[in-house]
Amino acid sequence: MSQYAQQHQAINLSQGFPDFDGDDFLKQRVSHYINSGLNQYAPMTGLVQLREQIANKIDSQYGLEVCPDRQVTVTSGATEALFAAIMAVVKTGDEVVVLDPAYDSYDPAIRLAGGKAVHVALNDDFSINFDALRQACNARTRLLIINSPHNPSGATISYEDMLSLQSLVLEFDTLLLSDEVYEHIIFDGADHQSALRFSELAQRSFVVSSFGKTFHTTGWKVGYCVAPAELSTEFRKVHQYLTFSTSTPMQAAIADTLAEKPELWQNLPRFYQQKRDHLQQALAPSRLKLLPCRGTYFQVVDYSAISDLNELDFAKWLTREVKVAVIPISVFYQQPREQKLARLCFAKNESTLTQAAERLCQL
Ligand code: PMP
Ligand code: GLN
Numbered sequence: 001m002s003q004y005a006q007q008h009q010a011i012n013l014s015q016g017f018p019d020f021d022g023d024d025f026l027k028q029r030v031s032h033y034i035n036s037g038l039n040q041y042a043p044m045t046g047l048v049q050l051r052e053q054i055a056n057k058i059d060s061q062y063g064l065e066v067c068p069d070r071q072v073t074v075t076s077g078a079t080e081a082l083f084a085a086i087m088a089v090v091k092t093g094d095e096v097v098v099l100d101p102a103y104d105s106y107d108p109a110i111r112l113a114g115g116k117a118v119h120v121a122l123n124d125d126f127s128i129n130f131d132a133l134r135q136a137c138n139a140r141t142r143l144l145i146i147n148s149p150h151n152p153s154g155a156t157i158s159y160e161d162m163l164s165l166q167s168l169v170l171e172f173d174t175l176l177l178s179d180e181v182y183e184h185i186i187f188d189g190a191d192h193q194s195a196l197r198f199s200e201l202a203q204r205s206f207v208v209s210s211f212g213k214t215f216h217t218t219g220w221k222v223g224y225c226v227a228p229a230e231l232s233t234e235f236r237k238v239h240q241y242l243t244f245s246t247s248t249p250m251q252a253a254i255a256d257t258l259a260e261k262p263e264l265w266q267n268l269p270r271f272y273q274q275k276r277d278h279l280q281q282a283l284a285p286s287r288l289k290l291l292p293c294r295g296t297y298f299q300v301v302d303y304s305a306i307s308d309l310n311e312l313d314f315a316k317w318l319t320r321e322v323k324v325a326v327i328p329i330s331v332f333y334q335q336p337r338e339q340k341l342a343r344l345c346f347a348k349n350e351s352t353l354t355q356a357a358e359r360l361c362q363l
Contacts, residue, residue, distance in 0.1 A: 001315065005325035011356045014315070014325040016151065016297060018347040022217040025261055029253035042248040044240055046074025046224065050251045053258035054224055057265075062196040070229040073236055074251060076243045077221035078181045078210035083109045084242055085177050085206040085225060086143070088234040090115040094142035099128065101152055101332030103179065106145050115142070119334040125292075126155035130164055137172045144169060147179040148193065149186055149295025152332050152343040156186060156294045162193045166201045175231070176201055181210040181223070184268040186295040187276060196226065203228055206235065211254050214265050216347075220250050272297055272346070275353065279346045282357030297347035300329065304340040306363045315342055322363065324356045 001014035012019075021027070045051065051068035058066055066072060075081040082105055090096055092114035098106050100119045110117040120136045123129050137144075146165065148157035157165070169176055178195035186192050195205040206227045212218035225235055257264060276293055283290060289302035307314050311328030319325040329341040346353055 001319070001325050001327055004316065004319050008320050008323065008325075010319045010323040010325045011352060011359070012325045013344040013346070013348065013356055014319075014327045016345045016347065017218040018216045018297075019352055020216060020347075020349055022215045023257070023261065023264055026215055026217070026253055026257045026264075029256050030249050033249035033252045038249050038252055040248065042074070042245045042251055044245050045069075045236060046072065046246065047248065047251040047255060050074055050255035050258075051224075053255050054226070057258060057262075058196060058226065061192075062194045064196045064202055066196075066226055067229065071226055071232050073225050073227075073232060073239055074246050075223045075225055075239060076246045077212060078179065078208045078223035079105050079221075080239070080243055081206070081208040081223050081225040082106065082177065082179060084235050084238040085208065085227070086110055086115070087113050087238040087242075088231070089175055090142055093140065095138070095140045096143045096145065097133065097136050097141060098145050098334075099133075099147075100334055101126075101329055102145070103147055103151050104332065107334070117334075121333070121335070122153075122155075126150060126153035128157065128161050128165070130161075130168075134168065137168065137174070139172075141172050141174045143175045143177055145177045145179065146195075147181075149182040151182065151296055152298055152327065152329055153291070153300055154293035154296045154298050156190065157193055159193050162195070162198055162201070166198050169204055170200060174204075176205040178205050178207045180207055181213050182296040183209055184214050184265045185272045185297060186269055187273045188294065190294060192295070206231060214268065215254065215257065220247070222246055222250050222254060275346045275348070275350070278350050279344070279353045279357060282354055283360060286357070286361040287363060288360060291341075297345055299344045299346055300341055301326075301344060302339075302341055303363075307340070311337075311339070311341060314340070318342070322359050324359050 005012040051072040055068040086109040090113040094115045195201045210223040287305040291300040311330040326342040
Protein backbone atom coordinates (compact mmCIF):
# COMPACT_ATOMS: atom_id res chain seq x y z
CA MET A 1 0.00 0.00 0.00
CA SER A 2 2.92 2.37 0.61
CA GLN A 3 4.06 1.80 -2.97
CA TYR A 4 0.52 2.30 -4.22
CA ALA A 5 0.25 5.50 -2.16
CA GLN A 6 3.44 6.80 -3.71
CA GLN A 7 2.31 5.88 -7.19
CA HIS A 8 -0.92 7.87 -6.71
CA GLN A 9 0.65 10.66 -4.65
CA ALA A 10 -1.70 9.94 -1.76
CA ILE A 11 -1.23 10.83 1.91
CA ASN A 12 0.07 7.58 3.31
CA LEU A 13 -1.85 6.47 6.41
CA SER A 14 -1.43 2.81 5.42
CA GLN A 15 1.82 1.14 6.54
CA GLY A 16 2.60 1.77 10.20
CA PHE A 17 5.55 4.13 10.48
CA PRO A 18 6.01 7.72 11.67
CA ASP A 19 6.46 10.60 9.20
CA PHE A 20 8.63 12.33 11.81
CA ASP A 21 12.08 11.50 13.10
CA GLY A 22 13.45 10.00 16.28
CA ASP A 23 14.94 12.29 18.94
CA ASP A 24 18.14 14.23 18.16
CA PHE A 25 19.88 12.70 21.19
CA LEU A 26 19.43 9.23 19.73
CA LYS A 27 20.67 10.24 16.29
CA GLN A 28 23.67 12.11 17.68
CA ARG A 29 24.66 9.09 19.73
CA VAL A 30 24.49 6.82 16.69
CA SER A 31 26.75 9.11 14.68
CA HIS A 32 29.05 9.48 17.70
CA TYR A 33 29.42 5.71 17.97
CA ILE A 34 29.88 5.25 14.23
CA ASN A 35 32.55 7.97 14.14
CA SER A 36 34.33 6.61 17.18
CA GLY A 37 34.70 3.19 15.58
CA LEU A 38 31.96 1.07 17.11
CA ASN A 39 31.33 -0.62 13.79
CA GLN A 40 32.07 -4.32 14.27
CA TYR A 41 29.87 -7.21 15.39
CA ALA A 42 28.03 -6.84 18.65
CA PRO A 43 27.90 -9.89 20.95
CA MET A 44 25.37 -12.46 19.76
CA THR A 45 22.96 -11.75 22.63
CA GLY A 46 23.26 -7.95 22.35
CA LEU A 47 25.44 -5.26 23.95
CA VAL A 48 25.54 -5.80 27.68
CA GLN A 49 24.64 -2.17 28.44
CA LEU A 50 21.51 -2.43 26.32
CA ARG A 51 20.43 -5.72 27.89
CA GLU A 52 20.92 -4.16 31.33
CA GLN A 53 18.83 -1.13 30.41
CA ILE A 54 16.08 -3.38 29.07
CA ALA A 55 16.09 -5.38 32.31
CA ASN A 56 15.91 -2.12 34.35
CA LYS A 57 12.97 -0.90 32.33
CA ILE A 58 11.12 -4.19 32.80
CA ASP A 59 11.75 -4.07 36.53
CA SER A 60 10.53 -0.49 36.85
CA GLN A 61 7.50 -1.02 34.65
CA TYR A 62 6.31 -4.53 35.34
CA GLY A 63 7.93 -5.29 38.69
CA LEU A 64 9.82 -8.31 37.38
CA GLU A 65 13.51 -8.94 37.79
CA VAL A 66 14.97 -10.52 34.67
CA CYS A 67 18.60 -11.53 34.19
CA PRO A 68 20.16 -9.47 31.38
CA ASP A 69 22.68 -12.25 30.63
CA ARG A 70 20.34 -15.20 30.50
CA GLN A 71 16.92 -13.78 29.70
CA VAL A 72 17.27 -10.78 27.38
CA THR A 73 18.28 -11.11 23.72
CA VAL A 74 18.56 -8.13 21.37
CA THR A 75 17.25 -8.85 17.87
CA SER A 76 17.08 -7.20 14.47
CA GLY A 77 13.56 -5.90 14.98
CA ALA A 78 10.62 -7.58 16.65
CA THR A 79 10.04 -9.46 13.40
CA GLU A 80 13.24 -11.42 13.93
CA ALA A 81 12.34 -12.08 17.57
CA LEU A 82 8.90 -13.42 16.60
CA PHE A 83 10.42 -15.67 13.94
CA ALA A 84 13.18 -16.96 16.22
CA ALA A 85 10.77 -17.68 19.08
CA ILE A 86 8.47 -19.67 16.79
CA MET A 87 11.38 -21.57 15.21
CA ALA A 88 12.79 -22.32 18.65
CA VAL A 89 9.78 -24.18 20.00
CA VAL A 90 7.43 -25.19 17.18
CA LYS A 91 8.16 -28.61 15.66
CA THR A 92 6.48 -30.53 12.84
CA GLY A 93 2.86 -31.22 13.68
CA ASP A 94 2.68 -28.75 16.58
CA GLU A 95 -0.30 -26.43 16.63
CA VAL A 96 -0.08 -22.71 17.29
CA VAL A 97 -3.13 -20.61 18.06
CA VAL A 98 -3.30 -17.23 16.32
CA LEU A 99 -6.01 -14.69 17.11
CA ASP A 100 -7.39 -12.98 14.00
CA PRO A 101 -7.08 -10.26 12.90
CA ALA A 102 -3.36 -10.96 13.34
CA TYR A 103 -0.12 -9.31 12.36
CA ASP A 104 1.06 -10.84 9.12
CA SER A 105 4.37 -12.40 10.14
CA TYR A 106 3.05 -15.04 12.59
CA ASP A 107 1.40 -17.47 10.19
CA PRO A 108 4.28 -17.84 7.68
CA ALA A 109 6.77 -18.40 10.52
CA ILE A 110 4.59 -21.15 11.99
CA ARG A 111 4.31 -22.87 8.62
CA LEU A 112 8.05 -22.60 7.94
CA ALA A 113 8.65 -24.29 11.30
CA GLY A 114 6.43 -27.19 10.16
CA GLY A 115 3.64 -26.23 12.52
CA LYS A 116 -0.04 -25.71 11.94
CA ALA A 117 -1.56 -22.29 12.60
CA VAL A 118 -5.01 -22.57 14.14
CA HIS A 119 -6.78 -19.26 13.59
CA VAL A 120 -9.41 -18.11 16.09
CA ALA A 121 -11.33 -14.91 15.37
CA LEU A 122 -11.54 -12.25 18.05
CA ASN A 123 -14.99 -10.94 19.01
CA ASP A 124 -16.42 -8.04 16.99
CA ASP A 125 -15.04 -5.61 19.58
CA PHE A 126 -11.63 -7.34 19.20
CA SER A 127 -11.72 -8.88 22.67
CA ILE A 128 -10.79 -12.55 23.07
CA ASN A 129 -13.53 -15.12 22.44
CA PHE A 130 -12.56 -17.54 25.21
CA ASP A 131 -15.10 -20.20 24.20
CA ALA A 132 -13.63 -20.36 20.71
CA LEU A 133 -10.09 -20.19 22.07
CA ARG A 134 -10.67 -23.06 24.48
CA GLN A 135 -12.14 -25.18 21.68
CA ALA A 136 -9.07 -24.51 19.54
CA CYS A 137 -6.65 -25.76 22.23
CA ASN A 138 -5.69 -29.41 22.64
CA ALA A 139 -2.73 -31.61 23.53
CA ARG A 140 -0.89 -30.63 20.32
CA THR A 141 -1.11 -26.90 21.11
CA ARG A 142 2.47 -25.80 21.63
CA LEU A 143 2.14 -22.04 21.53
CA LEU A 144 -0.44 -19.29 21.76
CA ILE A 145 0.30 -15.91 20.20
CA ILE A 146 -1.18 -12.69 21.58
CA ASN A 147 -0.63 -9.05 20.68
CA SER A 148 -1.60 -6.18 22.96
CA PRO A 149 -1.94 -3.28 22.23
CA HIS A 150 -3.25 -4.84 19.08
CA ASN A 151 -2.36 -4.22 15.46
CA PRO A 152 -4.62 -3.57 13.53
CA SER A 153 -7.52 -2.88 15.92
CA GLY A 154 -6.00 -0.68 18.64
CA ALA A 155 -7.68 -2.90 21.27
CA THR A 156 -5.88 -3.94 24.45
CA ILE A 157 -6.15 -7.14 26.50
CA SER A 158 -7.63 -6.50 29.96
CA TYR A 159 -6.20 -7.66 33.29
CA GLU A 160 -9.07 -10.17 33.67
CA ASP A 161 -8.48 -11.59 30.20
CA MET A 162 -4.77 -11.97 30.95
CA LEU A 163 -5.73 -14.00 34.04
CA SER A 164 -8.00 -16.19 31.89
CA LEU A 165 -5.18 -16.62 29.38
CA GLN A 166 -2.86 -17.63 32.19
CA SER A 167 -5.30 -20.33 33.33
CA LEU A 168 -5.67 -21.61 29.78
CA VAL A 169 -1.92 -21.73 29.19
CA LEU A 170 -1.47 -23.71 32.41
CA GLU A 171 -4.38 -26.04 31.69
CA PHE A 172 -3.13 -26.95 28.21
CA ASP A 173 0.54 -26.77 29.17
CA THR A 174 1.41 -24.44 26.29
CA LEU A 175 3.86 -21.60 25.85
CA LEU A 176 2.92 -18.00 25.11
CA LEU A 177 4.40 -15.61 22.54
CA SER A 178 3.37 -12.11 23.56
CA ASP A 179 3.91 -9.45 20.90
CA GLU A 180 4.15 -6.23 22.91
CA VAL A 181 5.75 -3.91 20.36
CA TYR A 182 3.21 -1.18 21.24
CA GLU A 183 3.68 -1.62 25.02
CA HIS A 184 4.36 2.11 25.49
CA ILE A 185 1.58 3.34 23.22
CA ILE A 186 -1.46 3.00 25.46
CA PHE A 187 -4.11 5.61 26.21
CA ASP A 188 -6.58 7.10 28.69
CA GLY A 189 -4.42 6.33 31.72
CA ALA A 190 -4.55 2.54 31.23
CA ASP A 191 -1.67 0.27 32.24
CA HIS A 192 -0.23 -2.15 29.72
CA GLN A 193 -0.96 -5.70 30.87
CA SER A 194 2.35 -7.25 29.92
CA ALA A 195 2.65 -11.03 30.19
CA LEU A 196 5.64 -10.17 32.42
CA ARG A 197 3.26 -8.92 35.14
CA PHE A 198 1.76 -12.41 35.55
CA SER A 199 4.22 -14.72 37.25
CA GLU A 200 2.97 -18.02 35.82
CA LEU A 201 2.80 -16.50 32.34
CA ALA A 202 6.24 -14.92 32.64
CA GLN A 203 7.64 -18.40 33.30
CA ARG A 204 6.22 -19.64 29.98
CA SER A 205 6.44 -16.63 27.70
CA PHE A 206 8.53 -15.06 25.03
CA VAL A 207 7.81 -11.34 25.30
CA VAL A 208 8.80 -9.33 22.25
CA SER A 209 9.19 -5.56 21.86
CA SER A 210 10.58 -3.10 19.32
CA PHE A 211 12.59 0.10 19.62
CA GLY A 212 11.31 0.99 16.16
CA LYS A 213 7.93 1.77 17.74
CA THR A 214 9.25 3.21 20.99
CA PHE A 215 11.78 5.64 19.50
CA HIS A 216 10.15 6.40 16.11
CA THR A 217 12.92 4.55 14.29
CA THR A 218 11.21 1.68 12.44
CA GLY A 219 14.01 1.60 9.85
CA TRP A 220 16.66 0.76 12.42
CA LYS A 221 15.17 -2.66 13.11
CA VAL A 222 16.22 -3.13 16.73
CA GLY A 223 14.01 -5.17 19.03
CA TYR A 224 14.34 -7.75 21.76
CA CYS A 225 12.95 -10.88 23.31
CA VAL A 226 12.64 -11.57 27.04
CA ALA A 227 12.08 -15.17 28.10
CA PRO A 228 13.02 -17.55 30.94
CA ALA A 229 16.61 -18.79 30.73
CA GLU A 230 15.74 -22.23 29.27
CA LEU A 231 13.56 -20.69 26.57
CA SER A 232 16.16 -17.98 25.87
CA THR A 233 18.77 -20.70 25.34
CA GLU A 234 16.63 -22.27 22.62
CA PHE A 235 15.75 -18.84 21.20
CA ARG A 236 19.43 -17.94 20.89
CA LYS A 237 20.21 -21.12 18.96
CA VAL A 238 17.94 -19.79 16.22
CA HIS A 239 19.02 -16.15 16.53
CA GLN A 240 22.68 -17.19 16.24
CA TYR A 241 22.13 -18.56 12.74
CA LEU A 242 19.42 -16.20 11.61
CA THR A 243 21.11 -12.81 12.01
CA PHE A 244 23.77 -13.64 14.64
CA SER A 245 23.75 -10.07 15.97
CA THR A 246 22.23 -6.64 15.60
CA SER A 247 23.68 -3.27 14.52
CA THR A 248 26.25 -2.24 17.15
CA PRO A 249 26.11 1.60 17.00
CA MET A 250 22.31 1.52 17.11
CA GLN A 251 22.37 -0.70 20.19
CA ALA A 252 24.85 1.56 21.97
CA ALA A 253 22.79 4.67 21.17
CA ILE A 254 19.56 3.04 22.34
CA ALA A 255 21.22 1.94 25.60
CA ASP A 256 22.32 5.54 26.26
CA THR A 257 18.85 6.84 25.45
CA LEU A 258 17.16 4.42 27.84
CA ALA A 259 19.63 5.42 30.56
CA GLU A 260 19.70 9.17 30.02
CA LYS A 261 16.34 10.02 28.47
CA PRO A 262 13.70 7.73 29.98
CA GLU A 263 11.14 10.48 29.39
CA LEU A 264 11.23 9.60 25.70
CA TRP A 265 9.38 6.32 26.28
CA GLN A 266 7.58 7.53 29.38
CA ASN A 267 5.94 10.36 27.41
CA LEU A 268 4.77 8.14 24.55
CA PRO A 269 1.20 7.60 25.81
CA ARG A 270 0.63 11.37 25.97
CA PHE A 271 2.44 11.99 22.70
CA TYR A 272 0.34 9.50 20.73
CA GLN A 273 -2.90 10.18 22.60
CA GLN A 274 -2.71 13.77 21.33
CA LYS A 275 -2.37 12.48 17.79
CA ARG A 276 -5.24 10.03 18.25
CA ASP A 277 -7.46 12.78 19.65
CA HIS A 278 -6.46 15.16 16.88
CA LEU A 279 -7.39 12.64 14.20
CA GLN A 280 -10.63 11.68 15.94
CA GLN A 281 -11.70 15.32 16.26
CA ALA A 282 -10.78 16.06 12.67
CA LEU A 283 -12.81 13.06 11.49
CA ALA A 284 -15.84 13.80 13.71
CA PRO A 285 -17.76 15.60 10.92
CA SER A 286 -17.08 12.73 8.47
CA ARG A 287 -19.37 9.80 7.71
CA LEU A 288 -16.75 7.38 8.97
CA LYS A 289 -17.58 5.59 12.20
CA LEU A 290 -14.58 5.53 14.53
CA LEU A 291 -13.99 2.38 16.55
CA PRO A 292 -12.45 2.67 20.04
CA CYS A 293 -8.67 3.03 19.97
CA ARG A 294 -7.05 2.16 23.32
CA GLY A 295 -3.46 1.74 22.14
CA THR A 296 -1.08 1.48 19.13
CA TYR A 297 -0.93 4.19 16.47
CA PHE A 298 -3.81 2.76 14.47
CA GLN A 299 -7.38 4.03 14.25
CA VAL A 300 -9.96 1.66 12.73
CA VAL A 301 -12.88 3.23 10.87
CA ASP A 302 -16.13 1.73 9.55
CA TYR A 303 -16.89 3.17 6.10
CA SER A 304 -20.22 1.39 5.51
CA ALA A 305 -22.10 4.74 5.36
CA ILE A 306 -19.86 5.75 2.45
CA SER A 307 -19.29 2.75 0.20
CA ASP A 308 -20.37 -0.82 -0.59
CA LEU A 309 -16.94 -1.76 -1.92
CA ASN A 310 -15.10 -4.60 -0.21
CA GLU A 311 -12.21 -3.56 2.01
CA LEU A 312 -9.39 -4.09 -0.48
CA ASP A 313 -11.21 -2.32 -3.30
CA PHE A 314 -12.20 0.52 -0.97
CA ALA A 315 -8.61 0.99 0.22
CA LYS A 316 -7.39 1.12 -3.37
CA TRP A 317 -10.20 3.43 -4.47
CA LEU A 318 -9.52 5.76 -1.54
CA THR A 319 -5.83 5.86 -2.44
CA ARG A 320 -6.44 6.53 -6.13
CA GLU A 321 -9.42 8.90 -5.98
CA VAL A 322 -9.33 10.55 -2.55
CA LYS A 323 -5.54 10.43 -2.22
CA VAL A 324 -5.54 8.91 1.26
CA ALA A 325 -3.99 5.44 1.61
CA VAL A 326 -5.29 3.08 4.31
CA ILE A 327 -5.04 -0.66 5.05
CA PRO A 328 -8.01 -3.04 4.68
CA ILE A 329 -8.64 -5.02 7.87
CA SER A 330 -9.60 -8.17 5.93
CA VAL A 331 -5.94 -8.85 5.09
CA PHE A 332 -5.29 -9.62 8.76
CA TYR A 333 -7.83 -12.48 8.74
CA GLN A 334 -7.45 -15.99 7.41
CA GLN A 335 -11.18 -16.31 6.67
CA PRO A 336 -12.91 -13.78 4.39
CA ARG A 337 -15.05 -11.27 6.35
CA GLU A 338 -18.20 -9.33 5.58
CA GLN A 339 -17.22 -6.01 7.12
CA LYS A 340 -16.27 -2.54 5.97
CA LEU A 341 -13.27 -1.54 8.04
CA ALA A 342 -10.02 0.26 7.32
CA ARG A 343 -6.94 1.01 9.43
CA LEU A 344 -5.48 4.52 9.52
CA CYS A 345 -2.01 5.10 10.95
CA PHE A 346 -1.85 8.29 13.03
CA ALA A 347 1.91 8.25 13.68
CA LYS A 348 2.02 11.39 11.56
CA ASN A 349 2.51 15.12 12.00
CA GLU A 350 -0.72 16.90 12.87
CA SER A 351 -0.64 18.75 9.55
CA THR A 352 -0.61 15.40 7.70
CA LEU A 353 -3.54 14.17 9.79
CA THR A 354 -5.51 17.39 9.26
CA GLN A 355 -5.00 17.25 5.52
CA ALA A 356 -6.02 13.59 5.31
CA ALA A 357 -9.10 14.22 7.48
CA GLU A 358 -10.18 17.14 5.28
CA ARG A 359 -10.22 14.80 2.31
CA LEU A 360 -12.06 12.08 4.22
CA CYS A 361 -14.68 14.54 5.50
CA GLN A 362 -15.70 15.27 1.91
CA LEU A 363 -16.92 11.71 1.33
N1 PMP B 1 4.45 -6.95 15.62
C1 PMP B 1 3.52 -6.02 15.33
C2 PMP B 1 2.15 -6.19 15.87
C3 PMP B 1 3.85 -4.92 14.54
O1 PMP B 1 2.91 -4.02 14.24
C4 PMP B 1 5.17 -4.79 14.07
C5 PMP B 1 5.57 -3.57 13.29
N2 PMP B 1 5.34 -3.67 11.95
C6 PMP B 1 6.09 -5.79 14.36
C7 PMP B 1 5.70 -6.85 15.15
C8 PMP B 1 7.50 -5.78 13.83
O2 PMP B 1 8.32 -4.87 14.47
P1 PMP B 1 9.79 -4.53 13.90
O3 PMP B 1 9.62 -3.43 12.92
O4 PMP B 1 10.58 -4.14 15.09
O5 PMP B 1 10.31 -5.77 13.25
N1 GLN C 1 3.92 -3.11 11.35
C1 GLN C 1 3.67 -2.17 10.31
C2 GLN C 1 2.22 -2.27 9.91
O1 GLN C 1 1.50 -3.08 10.41
C3 GLN C 1 4.54 -2.30 9.09
C4 GLN C 1 5.44 -3.46 8.95
C5 GLN C 1 5.50 -3.97 7.54
O2 GLN C 1 5.17 -3.25 6.60
N2 GLN C 1 5.85 -5.20 7.39
O3 GLN C 1 1.78 -1.52 9.08
